[in-house]
Amino acid sequence: MISIAGAILISREGNLLLQRRDNNPAISSPNMISIFGGSAEPQESNLQDVAMREIREETGLNLKASAYQALVEFENQYPDGRIIRGKFFLLTEIDTSTLEITEGTLIEIPVSEVGKYIHEMVPTTCFAVSLYLQSIKKQS
Numbered sequence: 001m002i003s004i005a006g007a008i009l010i011s012r013e014g015n016l017l018l019q020r021r022d023n024n025p026a027i028s029s030p031n032m033i034s035i036f037g038g039s040a041e042p043q044e045s046n047l048q049d050v051a052m053r054e055i056r057e058e059t060g061l062n063l064k065a066s067a068y069q070a071l072v073e074f075e076n077q078y079p080d081g082r083i084i085r086g087k088f089f090l091l092t093e094i095d096t097s098t099l100e101i102t103e104g105t106l107i108e109i110p111v112s113e114v115g116k117y118i119h120e121m122v123p124t125t126c127f128a129v130s131l132y133l134q135s136i137k138k139q140s
Helices: 047-059 111-116 123-139
Strands: 002-011 016-020 036-039 069-077 083-094 105-109
Touching: 002 047, 002 123, 016 123, 036 047, 047 083, 069 123, 083 123, 105 111, 111 123
Parallel strands: 002 083
Antiparallel strands: 002 016, 002 036, 016 105, 069 083
16 A cells, blocks of 8 residues: 655645646656655554655745645545545645745646646546635635
């Protein structure tokens, strides 16, 4: 089983803060847009801890666990038999001037322009972003 975790970051202005992955054919989904996050290490079982570590490593943000709002937890079996489980979180009110991006580049997308970028997003990011958009639609 593969375990993953990550977060959609939302700027103080309400924009989505995502990652344009490096254009390196040796990595998964090169040059695509993704949320910040990644895979659990062998000793990690708590997906929130995974998300917190990945966010800290990829953005420099060292936020308390209470800042992580659960967005979705899922498990999926692929046709080849692999099982992936994951949990995505939401982090809001992020000051972009404090970010130190260590992988890929930061891409800031206004909610009204998400549709322009969907074709460039990895599938799990499309899933997470669509859930976020549904949640804000319910609030309005």
